[in-house]
Amino acid sequence: MINVAVVGATGMVGQTFITVLEEYQLPIDKIVFLASERSKGKTVTFNGKSYPVEVLDEHSFDQPLDYALFSAGGDTSKKYAPIAAAHGVTVIDNSSAWRMDPTVPLVVPEVNPEAAVEHHGIIANPNCSTIQSVIPLQALKPWGLKRVVYSTYQAVSGSGYKGVSDLKANLSGQPSTFYPKTILHNVLPHIDVFLPNGATKEEEKMVNETRKILGLPSLRCTATCVRVPVFNGHSVAINVELEKPFALDDILNALEAQAGLKVLREGYPTPLDVSGQDLTMVGRVRRDESLENGLNLWVVADNIRKGAASNAIQIMQKLMEVQS
Secondary structure (H helix, E strand, O other): OEEEEEEOOOOHHHHHHHHHHHHHOOOEEEEEEEEOHHHOOOEEEEOOEEEEOEEOOOOOOOOOOOEEEEOOOHHHHHHHHHHHHHOOOEEEEOOOOOOOOOOOOEOOOOOOHHHHOOOOOEEEOOOHHHHHHHHHHHHHHHHOEEEEEEEEEEOHHHHOHHHHHHHHHHHOOOOOOOOOOOOOOOOEOOOOOEOOOOOEHHHHHHHHHHHHHHOOOOOEEEEEEEEOOOOOOEEEEEEEEEOOOOOHHHHHHHHHHOOOEEEOOOOOOOHHHHOOOOOEEEEEEEEEOOOOOEEEEEEEEOOOHHHHHHHHHHHHHHHHHHHO
C-alpha cells in the first residue's frame, strides 16, 4: 500500500490525476490533495469519498508519503519538490522546472523506464507533445535517427483551464483573455514565450527533451509548435531522416511492436479518436520521396492524459514494480 500526494489538485492535470488514479485502482492507503491558497476550502472527490484540498506549504510533506504527483507550475515545483524529496517522498513533476537538470531523469515509461530508477528524489515528466513523439521514434532507432522535424497542432487544453476558457469565450462571441489573438477559426504559431533566436520555449523543449529521452544528445532536431482551436488532443506531423535504408513494411511492424502505440495502416487517427485514453496513435506512415531514407508520420495523443497525468502515474507504477 502506498501514500500519495496530488499537488495542484484543482488544476486540469490535477483533476486528471484523480481520474486516472481511480481508473488504475492502485493500492493507495492514504491520499492527500494539495493546492495553493486560492483553492482553500474546496473539496475533491476520489473513489466516491470527499476530501478537503489542503494548502501547500513547507510542512505538507511532514506526514508519511511515498509519492507526490506535482502539476502546479515550475515555480511551485522548484520550491516544494526538494522539500518533499528531503522527506523521502518520490516526486514526479509535470512542470518544465527539472526536465533538463542532468541529475533528474526525464521519463516516458515505454521508452526509457530504466532511467526512472536512477532518480535522487525527483523525476521529471516530459512535455506533452514530446511524450507522444518519442514513442514512435523509439521504434525507429534500429534504422538510426539522423534528423527529426516536428510540426505540432496542439489543443487549447495544453494551456489548462485558461486556454479552454478562451476557446469557449470565442465560441460565444467574446474576445480572448489568455491567448494574444483569437483562437477560434485561427491557428497561433506561438506556444510559450519567444526566445532570442526566434524559436518559442515550447519548440526548444521538444528539441532538448527528445535528445535527452532518446539518449541522442547530438540528434539534429527542429520544431514548429502551433496552437489550434481543438479542445483536447495534440497532433504532431513528424518528418524523419533515417541513417539506413528501410522497407516500409518493416517500419510498420516495428511501430506495431512498440509499447504504448497503436498503428493505423489504413485511415488516420484524430484528436477525437484518442481523447480519454492513454494510447498514442500513429497513421499516415509513408516514405518522404524528397529525401533519401525519409519517412513521414502522423501522431496523436490525449495531451492531458498520456501527455501529462497518465504518463506520471505510469512512472509511479514502474517504480512500484521495481520496489515490489
